[in-house]
Amino acid sequence: MQTRTLGRTGRTVSIIGLGTWQLGADWGEVDEADALAVLDAAYAAGVTFFDTADVYGDGRSESLIGTWLRANPDSGVTVATKMGRRMPQEHANYSLANYRAWTDRSRANLGVDTLDLVQLHCPPTSVYGDDAVYDALDALVAEGAITNYGVSVERVDEALAAIARPHVASVQIILNAFRLKPLDEVLPAADAAGVGIIARVPLASGLLSGRYTSETLFAANDHRTYNRHGESFDVGETFSGVDYETGVRAAAEFAAVAREAVPAATTAQAALAWIAAQPGVSSVIPGARSPEQARSNAAAGSLHLPASVDAVVRDLYDRDIRPSVHERW
Numbered sequence: 001m002q003t004r005t006l007g008r009t010g011r012t013v014s015i016i017g018l019g020t021w022q023l024g025a026d027w028g029e030v031d032e033a034d035a036l037a038v039l040d041a042a043y044a045a046g047v048t049f050f051d052t053a054d055v056y057g058d059g060r061s062e063s064l065i066g067t068w069l070r071a072n073p074d075s076g077v078t079v080a081t082k083m084g085r086r087m088p089q090e091h092a093n094y095s096l097a098n099y100r101a102w103t104d105r106s107r108a109n110l111g112v113d114t115l116d117l118v119q120l121h122c123p124p125t126s127v128y129g130d131d132a133v134y135d136a137l138d139a140l141v142a143e144g145a146i147t148n149y150g151v152s153v154e155r156v157d158e159a160l161a162a163i164a165r166p167h168v169a170s171v172q173i174i175l176n177a178f179r180l181k182p183l184d185e186v187l188p189a190a191d192a193a194g195v196g197i198i199a200r201v202p203l204a205s206g207l208l209s210g211r212y213t214s215e216t217l218f219a220a221n222d223h224r225t226y227n228r229h230g231e232s233f234d235v236g237e238t239f240s241g242v243d244y245e246t247g248v249r250a251a252a253e254f255a256a257v258a259r260e261a262v263p264a265a266t267t268a269q270a271a272l273a274w275i276a277a278q279p280g281v282s283s284v285i286p287g288a289r290s291p292e293q294a295r296s297n298a299a300a301g302s303l304h305l306p307a308s309v310d311a312v313v314r315d316l317y318d319r320d321i322r323p324s325v326h327e328r329w
C-alpha cells in the first residue's frame with residue numbers, strides 16, 4: 001500500500017482509504033457485523049484512513065467506527081468526519097456554538113477526546129468566503145475539540161476558495177474517470193499550498209466497477225434509486241452526476257480498456273489506481289458494502305497502470321461525459 005501525507009494535517013495515510021457512508025445508510029442494508037467486518041478487512045489490507053460524517057445513518061457510521069476504534073486502540077488509523085448537514089443549510093448555522101455541539105456529538109460517537117479531522121460537509125457556497133467561519137474553526141482547534149479542519153465541496157470554485165485559507169488542511173472533492181475538472185486547477189493549487197486532496201465517489205457510485213447494466217436494480221432505500229435526479233441532495237453525489245445509461249455505456253468502454261491494459265486487475269481497481277496516480281491526491285476513499293470489496297479496493301493501492309490508460313480516460317471523458325457534467329461542478 002502506497003502512503004501519502006494528508007496535506008496540512010501532516011499525518012501519513014494510505015493512498016486508498018475507506019468511505020463509510022455505506023455503513024450508515026442510503027445504500028441498502030449493511031448489518032452491524034458486516035460493517036465491522038468491512039472496517040477489519042480494510043485495515044488488515046493496509047488502509048489507514050476512514051472517512052465518515054455525523055449524518056451517515058444519523059451517527060450510525062461514526063458509532064460503528066467508534067466501536068472498531070475501541071477494539072483496535074493502537075491502529076493509528078486517521079478518522080475524518082464531517083459536520084453541518086444535520087441542520088437546515090443556512091449560512092448562519094455555521095457558528096462556533098453549533099460547531100461545539102456538532103463536534104461534541106461526533107467525539108461521543110467516535111469515543112475520542114479530539115477529532116483528527118473535521119470537514120464542513122458541503123455547506124452553502126457563501127460559507128467559504130466568510131472569515132468568521134474559519135475563525136470559529138480555529139477556535140475549535142485551540143479548544144482541543146479537533147486537531148485539524150478541512151472542507152468537503154461540491155464545486156471547484158469552492159475548493160479554490162478554501163485552499164486559499166491558511167489553516168484548511170484538506171479538501172474533499174469528487175474526482176474519478178467521469179469527473180476530471182478538479183485536475184485543471186484544484187489539484188495544482190492544493191499541491192502548491194500543501195493542502196490534502198481526498199478523492200470521493202471514486203467509482204462513480206459503483207458505475208466504474210463496470211458491472212451495472214440497464215437492468216440493474218438498486219434497493220428502494222438506496223440513493224441510486226431515490227436520488228437519481230437529485231430529489232434528495234446534490235445529483236452530483238449519485239453516479240457522479242452522469243446520466244445512468246450514459247454512465248453504463250462509458251463504464252463498459254472503460255472496462256474493456258482496463259482489461260486489456262491490466263488483465264490482472266478488476267475494472268474497479270483500475271479506476272481507483274488511475275485516481276491514485278494523479279499528482280496531488282492524498283487518499284482515494286471508495287465506499288465498500290462488503291469485506292471483499294474493501295480488500296479488493298485496498299489492493300489498488302499497489303497497482304501501477306500503463307500511461308496509455310490516462311489518455312483513454314481523457315478521451316472517453318471528452319467524448320461522452322464532459323458535455324453534460326464539466327460546467328456544472
Ligand SMILES: NC(=O)c1ccc[n+]([C@@H]2O[C@H](COP(=O)([O-])OP(=O)(O)OC[C@H]3O[C@@H](n4cnc5c(N)ncnc54)[C@H](OP(=O)(O)O)[C@@H]3O)[C@@H](O)[C@H]2O)c1
Pocket residue numbers: 018019020021022027051052082121122152153172200201202203204205206207209237268285286287288289292293294296297
Ligand atoms: N458530500 C460528501 O462529502 C460525500 C458525498 C459522497 C460520498 N462521500 C464519501 O466518499 C465515499 C465514497 O463515495 P461513494 O461511496 O458515494 O461512492 P463510490 O465509492 O464511488 O461507490 C461505492 C459503491 O461502489 C461499489 N463498489 C465498491 N467497491 C467495489 C468493488 N471492489 N467492486 C465492485 N463494486 C464496488 C459498491 O456498490 P454496490 O453497493 O452496488 O456493491 C459501493 O457501494 C463515501 O463512502 C463517503 O465516505 C462524501
